[in-house]
Amino acid sequence: MNPAIRLGSVSKAFGAVRALDDVSFEVETGRLFGLIGPDGAGKTTLIRIVASLLTADAGTVQVLGNDPAVAYRSIRKRIGYMPGRFSLYPDLSVEENLRFFATVFGTPFATAVERVRDIYAHLEPFRTRRAGALSGGMKQKLALCCALIHEPDLLLLDEPTTGVDAVSRREFWDMLAGYRDRGLTILVSTPYMDEAARCDRIAFIRDGRILAVDSPQTMPLRFPHPLFRVRSADRAALAAALATYPHRHSAYAFGDSTHVADARPGAGPESLLEWLEAAGIPARVEPIAPGLEDVFMELDALWQPV
């Protein structure tokens, strides 16, 4: 089967800012693909190009088999797009918004509700509430409903969970996984590393460049150093001791622990333990497998201008 999205060396500049720089990847049909990167990485520009709302300066773009710059009319009927900013009508009620979008896509309201029944179930108790008065998580669920009522083949979501709390984020991703299981292709962008783990495939993006494309399971294998989790009650002393550790490649805080990468291939925890002991810091050191955030920071640091 042809990929749902195929990008070849896509570049886009806004004045002097290179928003996208030689971006290439494919999104296979029926997959949940995550575009993972911070604000300003180029995620929105990329999604807008795929959605036919912007055109690339250079490179090739294929969406559902066609070039969105040419076949935008037919493509727009087959994609659902949820922009980063809440873009529904805040003065209309939940139900009125849904009716409006159903009408725009020529879908009877009952059919529309039937198509998004699982999500709409969360919203129905609030169906008379103005969309503007919904909580962040509910707004996103309503926006998702409105993006799905015409049964698109491809769903594009630009940072759907930014500013949304941890519980609502999990629910939202459960819903996405459900639609993916029913065959929908999804391209979703997010700054949250923990969400990357829920994708079938991810691209790390930073300053308009793709750092890596991989599955969340194999992406961590790209981390090139032995990695240790260090825990100590005295975090300030630990940080000071790690700052001067001679074999340190990197040391980053991870919640209540610190991840220390050793610059020497194959190194064990012994020399780190000895160093901390000599500094008089009681600490627990254990070898760990790198996670997605470890890899992102490693790849990111490689790209950063010194």
Next chain:
Amino acid sequence: MNAIETHHLTKRFGGFTAVDDLTFSVRAGEIFGFLGANGAGKTTAMKMLTGLAAPTSGDATVAGRSIRDHAVSVKKRIGYMSQRFSLYEDLSVRENLRFFGGVYGLDDATLADRIARFETTYHMSGRMHTRVKELPLGIKQNVAFGTALLHQPDIVFLDEPTGGVDPITRRRFWGMLVEEAARGTTLFVTTHYMDEAEYCDRIGMMVDGKLVALDTPARLKQTMGVATMDDVFVKLARGGAA
């Protein structure tokens, strides 16, 4: 000494109680993480503590002053920063500092001194005349934080200061917060990143307008028998008690 004390602080909108009988305190020099699901009442509580909304009942003392009786004087003793808005994008770094210095009534000599100090603290020499919108996000954040500290407030309120920020910059920013707290400034922080909750001295968790938990991250995890703050959050937000 406590930087913030609330006594039965309550805010109602018609029949809806957004903040329900909140009583807690934040110690001076503490990094206090204020957590809660969307709609739990965090923003309303913050608005009251920063003097932007009046309580329906109850009171709070912020920097030693009642928010009910001395809202204006409270505002002079606090700083505020959020990811979404706290700087003027079309003004340069220097112009922003001069603007906010003026708002807080700093005289020219004091302001010049503080701006010079800002320039060294945040390594901004050569960037003072850059327009804020042209700064990388990480630098912009430092500038927002430095600007919130310009009038040397006792307490800084940080509303999701790291939303959308890359993981390295997020960690550097938190390093800066820890240093500032060590100098005695109280930091009142909201975040949706649960690893950041771990960096706080204490956590207050709001559910449906009520404070349902208040403790150190380590004790919250221990009491609830879970491994991470993410699990603590999910368990509390779904209706478990600490």
